[in-house]
Amino acid sequence: MKSPKRRVSAALLTLALVALPAPAAAAPAEAPGAPGTGSAWTTGGKEGFGTSAGTASKVWFTLGQGINHEVYYPTVDVANVQDLQYVVSDGAGFTQLERDHTTKQVTLIDPRSLSYRQTNTATNGRYRITKTHTTDPARATVLIQTRFEVLSGGPLQLYALYNPSLNNSGMGDTGATANGQLVASDGPVSSALAASTGFSKLTSGYSGSASDGYVDLSGNHVLDAQYDSAPASGNLVQLGQIPVGTDTTFTLALGFGGNRAAASATASASLTGGFTAADTAYRSGWHNYLSSLNAVPGSITGAGLTTQYNVALMTLKAHEDKTYLGANVASLTNPWGEAKDANGTGDCGYHAVWSRDLYQVSTAQIAAGDTAAANRSADYLFTVQQRPDGSFPQNTRLDGTNCWTSLQLDEVAFPIVLVWQLQRFDAAMWAKVKKSADFLVSRGPSTPQERWEENGGYSPSTIAAEIAGLICAADIAERNGDTASANTYRTTADQWQAQVTGWTFTTTGPLGDGRYFERIDGNGNPNDGQHIFLQNGGGNHDERAIIDAGFLELVRLGVKPAADPDVAAALPEVDSTLKVNTPNGPMWYRYNHDGYGETASGGPYTGAGIGRLWPLLTGERGEYELANGRSASAHLATMAAAANPGYLIPEQVWDRASTGGFTFGEGTGSATPLAWSMAQFVRLAHSIDAGAPVETPSVVKQRYANGCASVSAQFSVNATTTWGQNIFVVGDRPELGSWNPANAVPLSSVNYPQWTGTVGLPKDTTFQYKYLRKEGDAVTWESGANRVATATGCTLALTDTWRP
Template identity: 85%
Template sequence: MKSPKRRRATVALLTAAALLASTPVSAAPPADAPGAPGTGAAWTTGGKEGFGTATNAASKVWFTLGQGINHEIYYPTVDVANVQDLQYVVSDGAGFTQLERDHTTKQLMLTDPRSLSYRQVNTATNGRYRITKTHTADPARSTVLIQTRFEVLSGGPLQLYALYNPSLNNSGMGDTGATSGGQLVASDGPVSTALAASTGFVKATSGYSGTASDGYVDLSGDHVLGTQYDSASTPGNLVQLGQIPVGTDTTFTLAIGFGGDRGAASANASASLTSGFGAADTAYRSGWSGYLSSLAAVPRSITGADLTTQYNVALMTLKAHEDKTYSGANVASLTNPWGEAKDANGTGDCGYHAVWSRDLYQVSTAQIAAGDSAAAHRSVDYLFTVQQRPDGSFPQNTRLDGTNCWTSLQMDEVAFPIVLAWQLGRSDAGMWAKVKKSADFLVAHGPSTPQERWEENGGYSPSTIAAEIAGLICAADIAERNGDTTAAARYRETADRWQAQVSAWTFTTSGPLGDGRYFHRIDGNGNPNDGQNVFLQNGGGNHDERAIIDAGFLDLVRLGVKPAADPDVAASLSEVDSTLKVNTPNGPMWYRYNHDGYGETASGGPYTGAGVGRLWPLLTGERGEYELANGRPATTHLAAMAASANPGFLIPEQVWDRQSAGGFTFGEGTGSATPLAWSMAQFVRLAHSIDASAPVETPSVVKQRYSAACSAVSAKFTVNAATSWGQNIFVVGDRPELGAWDPANAVPMGAADYPLWTANVTLPKGAAFQYKYIRKEGGAVTWESGANRAGTASSGCTMALSDTWRP
């Protein structure tokens, strides 16, 4: 049952076999189901419409909703999925058997603007029935409760069944199940579940997906559940079916209890049913309302635009993605993008329920802005205690316990935890010891990165370099507070050099787009004009690196590494907008980069390794922050992000990028990941930035160094020159600050890192200059050979020149 498409294909083929294999219902049903292990398993779409969890730690369950039904449920941690889906089946006992997911029109609504409380209303397309479901998680225990109203609209009586597809412990193929004490129980290793109804079950059976023992296969054959199996003891793709007694208008509660064994799961389900849906739901809602009340006031940009519910859901989403065992660990999303095409046979695919330090930084900065610094403190502790490696690096992402999920290295993910620690004022000796390891790693291994933020290609990336520079400047400040002036000087010198060179590494002047002058996405060797080939790692093909652009260079401004009006940044906007921008019905949105292959196929099929990259709402928020940095409004960007949300107020990772087709709506979510915590965080942060008239996450210590108004540029000259005893190196040039070509007034250079000689010279901003190096020994002067060297004082406050003596 784990793959809906496989199920529909197998039902017709197996109906005859099921009828032949069935036996009349008896008081003593067959003890054990045949057909193990059943058909292969998959997950569900990443496009969730609603989700929820209690705010307290006693309830360790997270539910997700989509397609009018229940999708994955996570327990005991937010990275362990245990359910493919749970839905109702309706039959008239003679002429039809219908899956709730496939045969109804659907409506989803948030029932409380201050709680993750959702209701699904599914009305049969044949007009025969309506199913109304209200969802909650019991705050007192690990149980999901579904209050259900089943109405027969015409032509009764009808039969109602709960069809449950456990995929326990992150796998769809290792489950066993049974009927026990009137409940359907299942287990796989350390995870067990119990499905119970407040009415009890009239019939119950456990079997293997797509085989004759599958209750849905049996029911679909003649619309009557015949043979029932009271156990399925061989591990496999388990499916369970329970008939609920209903009349023309029946309200009852379904409970899915979880525990470390079947007894504990059953006890949780029973206790929740005994306490009742109303009590659990009241406590659940109170928990969320109390959390929102503990935060800072809702920004004026939100209240003035009537977006308070969207804002509150965004904040609740961020909190809900934090685990309750591993404090501070927030997964990127409670989804597996295009999960319906993902193998769930125990392959260990983490989906997006893993922790990325970059995503956690985005979430934490939003929480700081919203008044939940305590959550950000928990996250920085998690990052430096659980995720940080002994060499100071951070992995691409991890499971909650810190073990690798995907296995690459992204240098911005090494830098962002440092920036977060600085933003929280974490400069104590213990934190400094950890920050130092990461800062030293950046110095030793940057600025080039094995992968940039889109996780597919390596090289010199403007967005990664921006994070690295910000990380080093923040580390330098923490170092200085701990008395390590040597480390502080090393970090600042490295950051200054990279800041001065970032355009030289990544700003092409010979590109095929626009006027040919812009930052491109990634450069393999730091030469942005050599036309090196880039192979996109998501099916996007091979391209000249100069032909691939993204808007990641905006991080240079948002993180304070470049001034808001930096000419290279401004020069790149027209190419970004003409190549990546789409005006959707919901407002302007942007692609990650051109030639992106990470998205549905051209025909709308799920991404399985190649596709068409779609639009990302979070990029609309990033552009809004850039506009604010330049003193321009960003309310349009905030509104566009809000408009991209679904009826459950969840902002997606990607939205459909063209006229509506294949079940997708132009400007609304796809099957990638909804909600994406990063998208929700960007919405919150943009709102606070609008109120502040500037990006609130910009580290002031970085901005003061590079982006604050400065009338002069500190130019650091470095030359590699071997000398004999008594010889010294000087720099001389055409400007008064460089001696006006007079060797007597040349600027002396120091050789602390011999054979590198260095000197700092303050030059007027924007000034062009020529220079050479000379060697003095006694009264003798030797000029290096070759033509004059040339430079222009950068638009920032610092620049670096690195040369080799020409004999």
């Protein structure tokens, strides 16, 4: 659509020429149409990404759909670009976006560097665009070496179409032409787009409006209007024509700075230095990093997976911020970002820091030999994220401010475990660990949310982390002379270890033989049929019917022995309900009725969908198999097979026959890469070589290696009651209420007239107990002498009959 032209009469023009001694310069054209259409991000399914290995260049690029997606600067949680791609026109008959009109191939061109090349060939056979990506290790510049080839029917015109979304917002940008570059700004972030050839035409406008250069170009395949500035805040779009022939190679530079002048100077300096020099230094940085690590595991080299392993390690390092050292975001993506508002709403996406994910990354880095990175993360956790009460938030932005606002107790425990694994036993760290351990004792074991971040209650996976955290904290306490705290932590952990099965293992479930761990239980009574409302659109269900494989944390963290019979008994239900054999190997759902994934038709998740398969769960299962002396090589191979051509392992993969652009067993539009997935791959590889899970804290495993440090006392009493009456057990131990009826342990009537319940007791302790009946405020004790028992073994079954 052409812009309106200003007309003046010949008489007025003559008068003006007479009145002025010299011709006046033409006024710069300001783009109309602000603020333009609304803005969104791009799909979370990235095919490649990169950043320099050093800290001087604070810029990260992502690739997908054959083009550049989000670019982050100056920190890894600030997105500044929706997309950057080329537009091709013949000037008369067609105008095409390379994203929409080409067949695409992405290639990792250096197996020891995050160096990617995109090759896009026009579906009409007219042209090919080959792009090689790097960042300038000395500056905040993304460099794109581009070869444009006309394959038939030239000449053709080439344009760079840049859609900035600076400072995490797509609607606050202003832009202009300056010194032959396209510059833009939003608050503290500015960008400059420059080309080594220069631009022959430049324009800035507002998306979807008449000033949008792509809209103008699409109208008649000619760029008619050029606007020198777009001064009103809005959804800025910038377009620059690049002079090309039939085979032209040039470099595009996207530089960033605190203002437009700084961004422009950065882009210009990178172009002056040249793509080859920057790319050589970029690759050398990654080569040196990989060379500083432990030898590649035999499980990797023997399976031909060295490139996959190296990319996984580089991915973990690349997700660490360069200002807030030790802060690794979960993913450089915004899952299903194409359906998410980018209008400055403050959505963190996955570029936030979860202490749980950081633990996963750090344990992989420890195994690979990058203990320096893991130590930086431990310092970040306890310096930036830890709250005064010892808790850790659900997740944060890099500066420690809340992103989401819930509390997950495994995220309080994992930093303690990490510190223990790093042998950070000094007094200063102990003072911080004590706060977190005390918080766990006072708030656990029930958690406001478990690791899938949606529901609260008694979670096997969370309780496993809490127990491991307390045992690690006890060891650190003892090393610092605080035996009282050490005793408190161990006693609490032992009680929870003895009771975790009683809280979360149902014997009356509707799946399989009815005996398995639930995903989560609201009140610690796994047989009462309480309902759970899944917070992602998954519906309302009997909690006994919702399972996941989170209970395997009990083995991986050393809380239960590898051959624990209850853990083994739960696997058939997990596999029959959650396992899918994909073309790439077996994978598992998070849990049944999960609603976190694409819709049935493959549309983006916007609050309800169908949960898909998670490759990292294949890795977790592999660690369990290793702990039991079985092979996990197939699990490692499956994880590698789930990676895309850029060697990036996704959060989720498509779970059924290929349809709607998705391939069975391949990544979806969720988060690719997910740092946790890449970390699990690395850790599993080292675990295979070690013959056991390398993340298992030895101090935890040693305590519970014989199956228990305390005894799971399982009370069962046959008692008939009338409506409104309930049966309790009480005794001389604190765990049994210390003879106080108000603190008596409630029993379940699910198998009425048998009333049952489980209590964790210290081993080899002789105790006394009795049953009592409550009806409102009235308490009736059973008759006869106190019952006496001794807590021996790991499980103590007490079968009694009410004595009237």
